[in-house]
Amino acid sequence: MFTVIGERINTTRKPVRQAVEARDAAFIQADVKRQQDAGAHYIDVNAGARVGREREDMEWLLDVIQEEVSIPLCLDSPDPRVLEAAYERVERPPLINSISLEKERLNNLIPFLRGKDCGVVALCMDDSGLPKDADEVLDRARQLVEKLEGIGMPRHRIYIDPLVQPVSTRTEHGPQAITAVRKIMTELEGVHTVCGLSNVSFGLPKRRAVNRAFLSLMMAAGLDAAILDPLDASLMATLITSNMLLGRDEYCMDYIDAVRDGRIAD
Amino acid sequence: MHELFQEIRSVIISGRPKEVEAPIQRAIEAGVPLDRLIHEAMIDAMDEVGRRFTAQEIFVPEMLASAMAMKKGLSLIKPLLTASQNVSRGTVLICTVKGDIHDIGKNLVVMMLEGAGFQVMDLGVDVTVEALVEKVRESRPQILGLSALLTTTMPEMKRVIETLEAEGLRDQVKVIVGGAPVDEAFALRIGADGYGADAAQAVALCKKLVEVA
Secondary structure: OOEEEEEEEEOOOHHHHHHHHOOOHHHHHHHHHHHHHOOOOEEEEEOOOOOOOHHHHHHHHHHHHHHHOOOOEEEEOOOHHHHHHHHHHOOOOOEEEEEEOOHHHHHHHHHHHOOOOOEEEEEOOEOOEOOOOHHHHHHHHHHHHHHHHHOOOOHHHEEEEOOOOOOOOOOOHHHHHHHHHHHHHHHOOOOEEEEEOHHHHOOOOOHHHHHHHHHHHHHHHOOOEEEEOOOOHHHHHHHHHHHHHOOOOHHHHHHHHHHHOOOOOO | OHHHHHHHHHHHHOOOHHHOHHHHHHHHHOOOOHHHHHHHHHHHHHHHHHHHHHOOOOOHHHHHHHHHHHHHHHHHHHHHOOOOOOOOOOEEEEEEEOOOOOOHHHHHHHHHHHHOOOEEEEOOOOEOHHHHHHHHHHHOOOEEEEEOOOOOOOHHHHHHHHHHHHOOOHHHOEEEEEOOOOOHHHHHHOOOOEEOOOHHHHHHHHHHHHHHO
């Protein structure tokens, strides 16, 4: 199954920030309901935009969202204290977004994650910066899996993010991400791979067209989760169609259902 | 000379780094004054590239191709310049602040600033306040550019400005800020001298700041 993590509840998006500032629960609830209906499996929650108020904003968001939807949440923060507080507040096992090999983050989050009932997004980032090729991504993925398995986290709860970089600044960034996913899914059998889609198209016109093609190629390489906007109908159509073409949609049922619901444009 | 300048301009504007060498060699052999070659043909072309990028007529990869053509062209001319032929438009010290290792945006700014004729010192990513202040003291740049991509590292920019003030260096350098979560209001609030939303705006801002300085 392909896991869709809905990215819309992020306070760096202006309407969300305004709703959080005004404590407008109805706005947030309408949004997450639509994401759930559109096929999201998790709702990502990022309350980082208001410096110094992240924890209270996060707690308010979690309460409001869980009143409305029944799918689990993806707790998105670099701050272990915020994650700790958020973890205590969720009703279903969440995804923790995210850990990385950056020393400070790693050292803070490994003790936190020990024994917790959750999945984790693990970024292939370390203190030296972004990975330069697919082998470096794989090497970092391996280190992350070792650390997480070391505290008893099973592979099926680990979501490796290979870190997608824009093709506009270096065309090799496309094949780097695609090859990295293929290598991770082969060499580290049992883990998931996840990524955000919009980075790849930074600096280019008609970004959504680029994001759609990229999703399809990444899925062919083995990507089985993505952080995306489930309300982007054409992106979701690409997802459903690609899933079928990769042999993961028995009797093409999901695809045909989507056509009947008007979710696949000609 | 006019036609040769047109050709060089066109090669740079359309971003064809492989074709820049021939016309520049011809210009050098023809004895064209090098400062005029740089300013009237090349920097002028990059100004046009910046204008087109801001107008969204061209996109990041095209801008990068132009910057590569510019860089290659300049590398042919620079060894021939005498000490008195200073073609630098100004000096910029730039980095991504401490705790932040994102450098794609910053690298674009560096390339475009170099293309516009600025002399750029790039300290890289995750740079501490102390290292930065030391470098400002030592190399006296006209402009200090700070980049951050995370809401958690934005406050570091404020810390840099406060430390420059405490060290009595603030009035010697213009501080400009940029990065996805940064905006004009934030720049004003922390007492920066300017904000650029993208690489072309950063160049325009630097030009403005060194003119008034």
